[in-house]
Amino acid sequence: MDTLSSRALETAKLKGAQYADIRVVHATDQSLSVKNGVVDGLSSSESLGFGVRVLVDGAWGFASSRELTAAEVDKVTDLAVKIAKASALVRGDPVRLGPPVTSRGAYTTPIQIDPFTIPIEDKLALLMQADAAMGRVKPALPHGGASRSGAEGDVRVRSGNMVFIKEHKTFANSEGADTEQTIYEAGAAIGATAVGGPSGEVQRRSYPDAFRQQGTAGWEYVLAMDLPGNAERIATEAVQLLTADPCPSNIVTTVILGSQQLALQIHESCGHPIELDRVFGTEAAFAGTSFLTTEKLNNFRYGSEVVNLTAESVRPTGLGTFGWDDEGVPAGRTPIVREGKFVGYLMSRETAPLLGLTSNGCMRASGWNRIPLIRMTNVSIEPGTWDFDDLIAQTDDGIYMETNRSWSIDDKRYNFQFGTEMGYEIKKGKLGRMLRNCTYTGITPEFWNACDAVCNEKYWTMWGTPNCGKGQPGQIAHTGHGAAPARFRNVKVGVLK
Amino acid sequence: MTGPERAKKLMQKALRASQAEQTEVLLVAQDQELTRFANNLIHQNVAETDVTLTIRAVMGKRQGVATTNNLNDEGIARAVEAAREAALRQPEDPDFKGLPGPHAPPSAGVRAFDEEAAAFSPEERAQAVGIVCRKAKEQSLTASGAFRTGTIEYALANSLGTVAYHPTTFADYGVTAMSDDSAGRAEASGWKAADINPEAVGDEALGKAARGRNARKIEPGEYTVVVEPYVTQDLVDMLNFHGVSAQAVQEGRSWMNERIGKPEMSPLISIWDDGHDPAGAPLPFDFEGVPKQRVDIVKHGVIGQPVYDSYTAAKEGKTSTGHAAPIAWGRFGPLAMNMFMAPGDKAVEEMIKSTERGLYITRFWYTRLVHPRDCVITGMTRDGLWLIENGQLADPVKNLRFTQSYVEALAGVEMVGREARLFISEFGPVVRVPALKIKAFTFTGSTV
Numbered sequence: 007m008d009t010l011s012s013r014a015l016e017t018a019k020l021k022g023a024q025y026a027d028i029r030v031v032h033a034t035d036q037s038l039s040v041k042n043g044v045v046d047g048l049s050s051s052e053s054l055g056f057g058v059r060v061l062v063d064g065a066w067g068f069a070s071s072r073e074l075t076a077a078e079v080d081k082v083t084d085l086a087v088k089i090a091k092a093s094a095l096v097r098g099d100p101v102r103l104g105p106p107v108t109s110r111g112a113y114t115t116p117i118q119i120d121p122f123t124i125p126i127e128d129k130l131a132l133l134m135q136a137d138a139a140m141g142r143v144k145p146a147l148p149h150g151g152a153s154r155s156g157a158e159g160d161v162r163v164r165s166g167n168m169v170f171i172k173e174h175k176t177f178a179n180s181e182g183a184d185t186e187q188t189i190y191e192a193g194a195a196i197g198a199t200a201v202g203g204p205s206g207e208v209q210r211r212s213y214p215d216a217f218r219q220q221g222t223a224g225w226e227y228v229l230a231m232d233l234p235g236n237a238e239r240i241a242t243e244a245v246q247l248l249t250a251d252p253c254p255s256n257i258v259t260t261v262i263l264g265s266q267q268l269a270l271q272i273h274e275s276c277g278h279p280i281e282l283d284r285v286f287g288t289e290a291a292f293a294g295t296s297f298l299t300t301e302k303l304n305n306f307r308y309g310s311e312v313v314n315l316t317a318e319s320v321r322p323t324g325l326g327t328f329g330w331d332d333e334g335v336p337a338g339r340t341p342i343v344r345e346g347k348f349v350g351y352l353m354s355r356e357t358a359p360l361l362g363l364t365s366n367g368c369m370r371a372s373g374w375n376r377i378p379l380i381r382m383t384n385v386s387i388e389p390g391t392w393d394f395d396d397l398i399a400q401t402d403d404g405i406y407m408e409t410n411r412s413w414s415i416d417d418k419r420y421n422f423q424f425g426t427e428m429g430y431e432i433k434k435g436k437l438g439r440m441l442r443n444c445t446y447t448g449i450t451p452e453f454w455n456a457c458d459a460v461c462n463e464k465y466w467t468m469w470g471t472p473n474c475g476k477g478q479p480g481q482i483a484h485t486g487h488g489a490a491p492a493r494f495r496n497v498k499v500g501v502l503k
Numbered sequence: 504m505t506g507p508e509r510a511k512k513l514m515q516k517a518l519r520a521s522q523a524e525q526t527e528v529l530l531v532a533q534d535q536e537l538t539r540f541a542n543n544l545i546h547q548n549v550a551e552t553d554v555t556l557t558i559r560a561v562m563g564k565r566q567g568v569a570t571t572n573n574l575n576d577e578g579i580a581r582a583v584e585a586a587r588e589a590a591l592r593q594p595e596d597p598d599f600k601g602l603p604g605p606h607a608p609p610s611a612g613v614r615a616f617d618e619e620a621a622a623f624s625p626e627e628r629a630q631a632v633g634i635v636c637r638k639a640k641e642q643s644l645t646a647s648g649a650f651r652t653g654t655i656e657y658a659l660a661n662s663l664g665t666v667a668y669h670p671t672t673f674a675d676y677g678v679t680a681m682s683d684d685s686a687g688r689a690e691a692s693g694w695k696a697a698d699i700n701p702e703a704v705g706d707e708a709l710g711k712a713a714r715g716r717n718a719r720k721i722e723p724g725e726y727t728v729v730v731e732p733y734v735t736q737d738l739v740d741m742l743n744f745h746g747v748s749a750q751a752v753q754e755g756r757s758w759m760n761e762r763i764g765k766p767e768m769s770p771l772i773s774i775w776d777d778g779h780d781p782a783g784a785p786l787p788f789d790f791e792g793v794p795k796q797r798v799d800i801v802k803h804g805v806i807g808q809p810v811y812d813s814y815t816a817a818k819e820g821k822t823s824t825g826h827a828a829p830i831a832w833g834r835f836g837p838l839a840m841n842m843f844m845a846p847g848d849k850a851v852e853e854m855i856k857s858t859e860r861g862l863y864i865t866r867f868w869y870t871r872l873v874h875p876r877d878c879v880i881t882g883m884t885r886d887g888l889w890l891i892e893n894g895q896l897a898d899p900v901k902n903l904r905f906t907q908s909y910v911e912a913l914a915g916v917e918m919v920g921r922e923a924r925l926f927i928s929e930f931g932p933v934v935r936v937p938a939l940k941i942k943a944f945t946f947t948g949s950t951v
Contacts, residue, residue: 039833044596047833048589049568052582055553067625069550072572089536089548092625096633098544126592163754167833201755208756208875288541291647291679294868297951375551412871414904416883421904421950423881425873443874445881447904447948478649479537479549480929501881501906501947502874 010079011178014058017083019180023060027179029332030056031374039167040133055374058086064100065093070375104359106181109336113329115190117224121170124225132233133166136196139237140164146203146245159202159248161241166196168228183334192227193220193472198241203248209442211240211427215266216410220470221323243428246440253429253444255500260401261446262493264408267426269469269487275450276315277385279419280342282357293476294417308348309454312390315343317352319367319383324486325470326383333378335367354380372481379477386488390460394491397459399435405499406430406437407444423447446499453494461490505532505554505656507668513574514660520583523560525602527661529790531555534654538628541647543636545629557831560586561602564595570831603813603823605664609787609794613779619696620672623652635678635705644712648678657786665792673927674699679886680712687711688865688886692927694784711887718899723946727861729854732924735844735936737867738909739774743839743932745878747800749815750836758878758910762806769916770804771847776839783841784933795825812837844936847919854918854940861891877908904948915942
């Protein structure tokens with residue numbers, strides 16, 4: 007343990023803290039973006055600081071600072087204690103943390119190529135190759151109707167981005183834990199936005215995912231995406247979407263979701279409602295609560311028998327993969343849904359004992375200046391048995407949808423509505439015409455109980471969601487979601503007029 | 504706090520260290536404290552202090568950016584060099600014309616700093632939230648929310664000679680009160696601590712939760728709606744994020760495209776951005792140091808102009824309106840930051856009284872863009888929804904999902920509230936907006 011960390015823990019103890027921990031975080035990142043053949047952004051950042059969390063009189067206090075000096079550590083620890091005493095003015099039962107956590111050791115993300123050793127020119131070259139490939143796509147063929155924009159449909163915006171992150175973090179607590187971690191992340195995506203067509207449409211296609219595909223990995227992860235090799239296809243699809251038929255509206259049909267879209271469906275309708283802080287109401291004013299209340303644990307049919315969901319923090323490349331969470335609890339695996347039955351939550355040291363359990367290591371902070379909250383690790387659906395071609399072949403009538411375009415869900419995580427970038431009609435076991443502006447909506451347990459097929463591990467991908475917001479002050483978490491295409495029956499599709 | 508002198512010294516240190524042809528330094532210093540409560544007790548209580556320098560280095564028609572909070576000589580030098588290196592290693596952008604300016608320091612009369620808000624203590628916040636926690640317990644309700652106070656200092660200097668500094672404060676209090684089957688929400692915010700009346704905010708939320716019990720389910724469909732300013736905030740935010748930027752217009756993905764100069768909204772609607780107006784949370788210069796101009800986005804229903812930064816303005820041969828977003832966000836595009844919707848002359852009671860059948864809505868939740876050209880948004884109602892029948896507030900009803908063009912919604916505004924509320928949140932631009940009565944709003948689903 008470094009001297010500043012031990013100083014903070016000693017100071018907290020002297021000032022009356024029953025428990026204290028300190029995280030020292032040094033985060034660096036690099037971000038590159040290209041738009042229409044020029045560099046749109048090229049930046050790096052460095053953020054260094056520490057946060058001290060204390061329990062005094064059974065209530066929490068937290069303070070943080072960028073200045074790593076002994077005097078500042080004393081000042082910040084003193085402020086954390088003062089804040090905890092103020093918390094105790096409006097306190098309930100004293101906070102209890104369950105068994106002590108005494109983890110020790112070091113963890114580094116296994117990577118093949120450190121992305122920070124790759125020259126900027128090489129990274130930009132990859133994005134520019136993809137940009138050029140998108141630029142080769144021709145405008146849409148002349149159409150019969152007048153364009154609202156007065157122009158033929160073409161790709162108006164070609165974009166690409168990459169992000170690389172290295173976070174070095176130490177954690178120590180007053181119970182004896184002392185860990186050190188270095189987490190690497192790499193991510194990239196390209197997109198094409200086409201504008202025009204008979205109705206003045208705006209349509210976008212992305213690859214590999216709408217926002218960005220990101221994982222705990224090195225430069226090899228980005229190379230494996232083959233951005234240039236997929237660029238022309240998505241630009242072509244964006245132009246085709248301008249004149250594609252609209253998704254049917256207000257019908258009930260069978261839907262097959264691509265694995266990217268299913269990953270976000272899992273994130274919103276499973277990952278968030280299993281956060282035990284939401285269940286206990288401590289996120290009620292902001293993120294909301296959860297329909298998965300505690301009496302439902304081991305006693306509720308969340309989905310059909312083909313639905314198996316797991317939360318874990320050990321799977322390679324997952325954005326929720328690490329050595330220990332930000333309370334020092336080791337990474338692990340927790341079954342969440344087994345053959346449709348709801349069996350597990352994401353928990354912290356404070357919430358798990360309230361159910362007679364111990365933490366499964368899901369407390370994560372977005373940086374040195376934020377407290378850890380219960381966050382998703384990698385919440386994934388286990389692969390099923392289906393081959394994708396067989397799934398289409400054995401679907402008589404329905405719609406295949408892929409790549410998220412919009413997402414919204416209520417504050418208890420029941421009613422959701424998603425839109426996707428692209429869809430295809432399924433007729434008599436075959437993919438048919440392309441569809442634009444696809445949306446579907448439902449109620450979470452009804453939807454998952456209508457799942458009758460999940461594709462096998464050949465089609466299973468660990469997707470990254472690097473933009474999950476929660477907490478006040480706001481925190482952005484990076485979460486992982488493994489998913490394969492899956493089929494859902496009796497889904498309400500289409501809401502646009 | 505960092506203060507103007509230290510801020511200037513830090514920025515000058517970076518400018519001196521730079522070997523770029525042009526250099527810009529943005530300093531943002533934040534001291535933020537937040538007390539969070541739920542289930543009628545404080546469960547999270549935090550403080551942070553941070554200072555970041557963002558360096559933009561320009562080499563010809565190329566620019567690189569680096570941000571750091573490591574403010575010793577080595578840390579600043581490393582960031583300055585990283586920005587220059589980033590600029591050197593990229594091809595030229597023919598549309599980039601270099602840094603704007605120099606600009607004279609903006610008006611010193613624009614003030615948004617309140618000593619009381621800057622000095623607000625954890626004990627004072629605990630006392631404030633203690634009121635609603637106690638009252639909620641007495642009414643068998645639960646209260647949750649957050650009280651955030653603090654300071655943010657913005658300073659910018661560039662090698663052309665622009666130097667600007669603007670200290671601000673904020674106080675932001677929100678309460679959600681809940682029973683087993685109802686919820687109510689209230690918020691207040693300002694740059695002065697005196698703008699917050701914690702007891703009134705708590706009472707508003709508790710009153711809604713108490714009045715919302717035994718909600719019944721209704722069918723989705725088209726309803727006339729009377730919406731509180733919390734909803735109007737969302738309408739203005741979404742229009743801003745999805746189209747008020749000149750970048751969005753230039754790329755053809757804005758709701759403003761092909762609407763500029765046309766009467767596309769109700770004549771009762773006027774929306775503008777004014778970075779100098781202390782009725783919002785003013786910041787008189789943008790993140791390139793350009794003085795802010797007032798921009799009329801909608802005037803009496805006629806669609807006005809988008810906001811510009813120097814890059815988007817140069818593309819059209821115009822001058823920036825002073826709406827650059829932080830360069831560390833990448834080429835995010837310009838953004839309106841201090842927005843207003845003109846209040847009208849109606850009381851909310853008049854809006855309800857004039858409605859034969861409709862819905863009274865407290866706020867929206869989880870709103871997302873479904874389609875850009877008409878700014879079609881989906882989202883849920885939350886924390887207080889009632890039927891209006893025969894000119895009176897009637898039964899509470901269960902939450903509904905809507906899918907609605909916000910442009911069309913504002914075309915159907917029949918009445919505008921006479922009072923406007925200010926919203927300063929950590930998540931978005933500042934807006935001051937009134938309640939509205941909207942003739943038709945489309946609800947496409949309901950929840951459990």
